[in-house]
Amino acid sequence: xxxxxxxxxxxxTAMALLMLLLALPIHTFAATPYTGYTxxxxxxxxxxxxxxxxxxxxxxxxxxxxxxxxxxxxxxAEDGTVFVVDTGNSRIVHLDKNNNVIKxxxxxxxxxxxxxxxxxxxxxxxxxxxADTKNQRIAIFDQDGKFVKAYGKPDNPLLGATFSYSPSKxxxxxxxxxxxxxxxxxxxxxxxDKNGQFRGFYGANHVGFSWKRLIDKxxxxxxxxxxLAVVKPLEFSNAVQDNEGFIYTTTLGTETNQLKRLSxxxxxxLNIGERRYGGRFDxxxxxxxxFLDIAVDKDGVITALDLQSSKVYQYDKLGNLLFVxxxxxxxxxxxxxxxxxxxxxxxxxxxxxxxxxRVDMFRTTPFADLVHDASRLFVDGRxxxxxxxxxxxxxxxxxFDLAYLAIGKSLYKAENYKEAMTYFELARSRGDYxxxxxxxxxxxxxxxxxMICLILIALFVALRYLLPFLWRKAKPLLSARRTAGAGLTKxxxxxxxxx
Amino acid sequence: xxxxxxxxxxxxxxxxxFFHDIQEPGRIxxxxxxxxxxxxxxxxxxxxxxxxxxxxTREPYEISFLHEFIWLIVPxxxxxVANWAVSAILExxxxxxxxxxxxxxxxxxxxxxxxxxxxxxxxxxxxxxxIYSFLINLTIVWVAWLLLLKVKIINDFELVKMLWITFxxxxxxxxxxxxxxxxxxxxxxxxxxxxxxxxxxxFRR
Numbered sequence: 001x002x003x004x005x006x007x008x009x010x011x012x013t014a015m016a017l018l019m020l021l022l023a024l025p026i027h028t029f030a031a032t033p034y035t036g037y038t039x040x041x042x043x044x045x046x047x048x049x050x051x052x053x054x055x056x057x058x059x060x061x062x063x064x065x066x067x068x069x070x071x072x073x074x075x076x077a078e079d080g081t082v083f084v085v086d087t088g089n090s091r092i093v094h095l096d097k098n099n100n101v102i103k104x105x106x107x108x109x110x111x112x113x114x115x116x117x118x119x120x121x122x123x124x125x126x127x128x129x130x131a132d133t134k135n136q137r138i139a140i141f142d143q144d145g146k147f148v149k150a151y152g153k154p155d156n157p158l159l160g161a162t163f164s165y166s167p168s169k170x171x172x173x174x175x176x177x178x179x180x181x182x183x184x185x186x187x188x189x190x191x192x193d194k195n196g197q198f199r200g201f202y203g204a205n206h207v208g209f210s211w212k213r214l215i216d217k218x219x220x221x222x223x224x225x226x227x228l229a230v231v232k233p234l235e236f237s238n239a240v241q242d243n244e245g246f247i248y249t250t251t252l253g254t255e256t257n258q259l260k261r262l263s264x265x266x267x268x269x270l271n272i273g274e275r276r277y278g279g280r281f282d283x284x285x286x287x288x289x290x291f292l293d294i295a296v297d298k299d300g301v302i303t304a305l306d307l308q309s310s311k312v313y314q315y316d317k318l319g320n321l322l323f324v325x326x327x328x329x330x331x332x333x334x335x336x337x338x339x340x341x342x343x344x345x346x347x348x349x350x351x352x353x354x355x356x357x358r359v360d361m362f363r364t365t366p367f368a369d370l371v372h373d374a375s376r377l378f379v380d381g382r383x384x385x386x387x388x389x390x391x392x393x394x395x396x397x398x399x400f401d402l403a404y405l406a407i408g409k410s411l412y413k414a415e416n417y418k419e420a421m422t423y424f425e426l427a428r429s430r431g432d433y434x435x436x437x438x439x440x441x442x443x444x445x446x447x448x449x450x451m452i453c454l455i456l457i458a459l460f461v462a463l464r465y466l467l468p469f470l471w472r473k474a475k476p477l478l479s480a481r482r483t484a485g486a487g488l489t490k491x492x493x494x495x496x497x498x499x
Numbered sequence: 500x501x502x503x504x505x506x507x508x509x510x511x512x513x514x515x516x517f518f519h520d521i522q523e524p525g526r527i528x529x530x531x532x533x534x535x536x537x538x539x540x541x542x543x544x545x546x547x548x549x550x551x552x553x554x555x556t557r558e559p560y561e562i563s564f565l566h567e568f569i570w571l572i573v574p575x576x577x578x579x580v581a582n583w584a585v586s587a588i589l590e591x592x593x594x595x596x597x598x599x600x601x602x603x604x605x606x607x608x609x610x611x612x613x614x615x616x617x618x619x620x621x622x623x624x625x626x627x628x629x630i631y632s633f634l635i636n637l638t639i640v641w642v643a644w645l646l647l648l649k650v651k652i653i654n655d656f657e658l659v660k661m662l663w664i665t666f667x668x669x670x671x672x673x674x675x676x677x678x679x680x681x682x683x684x685x686x687x688x689x690x691x692x693x694x695x696x697x698x699x700x701x702f703r704r
Contacts (some may be wrong), residue, residue, distance in 0.1 A: 042558065425552055430552070430553045430625065431625060433552060433553050434553040434624045434625035434626070435624070435625075437553065437624055438624040438626075441622065441624070
């Protein structure tokens, strides 16, 4: 009997444990090979929750196209299909939303043969513009991938005799003007119209003022000047256009304002003053971030790829850092030599890893979705609606300084100045704090006007009448003590004219 | 102590008399200078604590009470030494004690007014900061004027000579600092050398 009981006991315990195990939610997780961080208002790196995680890769091995070779660019068309510029194989691979091959652009022979193209742009109607780099031309294919025509090297006296044409990236605007990034060209984007005519440079970077150059110029002899390195404006590495017609560019070789939003007349509207993009020490000290590609979604969120650190930086429309992901390495989620990126309508970021011959896809985390929603409302000035979301953001990650600022602005708009001040202080935004404080002060004086007046009158009376009265009373006492003690002590001031 | 406060009052109200009077023997003590500088330091620290949020450009962790002390005391000491040395060479009449204590008393306006002026930052907004910066600049100019007055009266200089001596004193300060930093570096090297030597010998024993 006893044994049976014992057996039952063991079995029932085991069953209970098994049930418990089944009832528990199953945890599956894979650690990302990079730590999420963001930059706070003291310009320090602080931990944050990752906004993007690795989802998968396309390398072409199991596709009809065969494996990619050193791809240089990726483009996502309006309909969500993906164009991969397979530079090493001199072709463009067109994939559908499920990453199956639709077609391959680039003929085996004839005029439609590509030679190491580096960029592609697909218009709304499906016309494919290829920056056919080694052939020094822009090749155009129709939506079925049939070669239509090509624009060769533009001919214009403005370009100069030494101009070397090496189109690497391009975009096409509503007027069918092509904006071409030519490698090594420092004069800006080349504008080429639909007849293949050169129509001028667009949005060139400028050489800023430098004291050193001025002094060099003043004291150097002509021979010395001839030996000095010629200062040239910085070169663009990429350009994309958003829905509103602004052109976003990435610039190489500078620490500040590497990302720009150029208006139709070529003026930067993103940066007021100098602004640093990228991580300062992500790639080591004294290394300058070199941004290779940029993507802008419909809300103006900017995603940019830096080759130095192999990281992807995401900024909101105003240029505040939201997320950082990626890095240098061999694990999934890191890159060997990233070369380009694109963002799909759904928010998936495609990153071309030239070194590993594949395209990596990253999806947003729920935290990133939340931040994106909140920042969209914030950028539009709809602070009140965003407030709840920002509170949730802070619930997940109290390091997110942007949230404090946004909540502060919402409270300010709701005329809750005292609390707005608290949040602006948390966000370390002195200007906003001061504005809120001014309103608060107004309110405070209005509410306590009688009291403040009373205190002022009391203060006036005390200073004007009470203090002199007490002074008159105390003076004889003090002087009496001094005359009494003068003979005894060395204290006191001899020869004082003012006594 | 009472006498120190009386002197402080005099330097505020009758600065010219003050610098004439301190040349009389027995009127000032070394202790007065220490008291004034200590009070100035305390006033400075109180002012830092009392600054309104919008006006404080430094984060709390960036403020060190030791650094504040050094940045007050070292310039004062080096100024006293440099100014006394330069004026003594160039036929000034001032004694070191007068220069030393007189320089300390030049800080009195700063000591007295810095706290009330800083309290103002708690009731004004950033776009009204011209009031604040005007008052702060006023106290600083006052201090500078007292220092110049001290150079002129204590040494009985003409105006032009006073300015020349002031310039030379500033050069002297820079030289003292340079030599100080140099000595610090060399001493460091020397001490390290001796320590290393000892370690080496110990190691091979």
